[in-house]
Amino acid sequence: MPIDLDELRAALRIRFEADLLLGARALPIAAAPSAAAAPMKATPAPPHRVAAINPQELAQRSAALETLDTSSVRGCTRCRLCEHRSRTVFGQGSPAARIVFVGEGPGAEEDRTGLAFVGRAGELLTAMIERGMGIPRDDVYICNVVKCRPPDNRTPMPDEIAACSPYLFEQLRIIQPEVIVALGAPAAQTLLGTREGIGRLRGRFHDFYLSGTPMVGPTIPLMPTFHPAYLLRSPGEKAKAWEDLKLVLTRLGLPIPRSR
């Protein structure tokens, strides 16, 4: 079968971007494996990547998310963004996720497929999660603040965010993650109820109030970090994003993968 050079280039680009995220400063050159030199290692306990909930609880969460999507979001006309969408983009991943990643809104590829983070920024996010954090993407949950694509990928307007964010809050109440990662300023500002910029918010945990009202009810730790689309434009900031993700891994007691 002939090699598709475009596909090969794309795969190498994503791998290299993930390596840069991990702090690599040059293309990795793999050493030939040496069976004789390899020390015997004890098999480590598998990391606890999804919440330990019973099958009944898992089924309930799955059903609640499905109902929210099919009964409320798919036919939603609460704001003007419904006029431009091809389809709504509810979000996807494990209902038992320990981490929920929240972005801003769907782009062109997401609008076409109905899936969150599947364009170029989505490829980088997948690399950050899988190669950077060492977690299968299917073990986390990924969604956006608004469920319909803003025209020309503009930032969602305050009234659009106000109309749509109750869906996001409900998703978070159903999943009850242990950590939320807010990708970019609109997600962080919506969830924290602040106007502070992402540069000042990132790098430390904040309290997200599940009730949607500050100082009322239980909280979930929230780590703001840069949006992958911004990291594609500003690769020099990837090291900071990796620092943020390492804090998330530490908070969850998950191992920090070594640079490859």
Ligand code: SF4
């Ligand atoms: Fe409804 Fe949200 Fe789409 Fe607006 S963006 S129409 S509130 S689903």
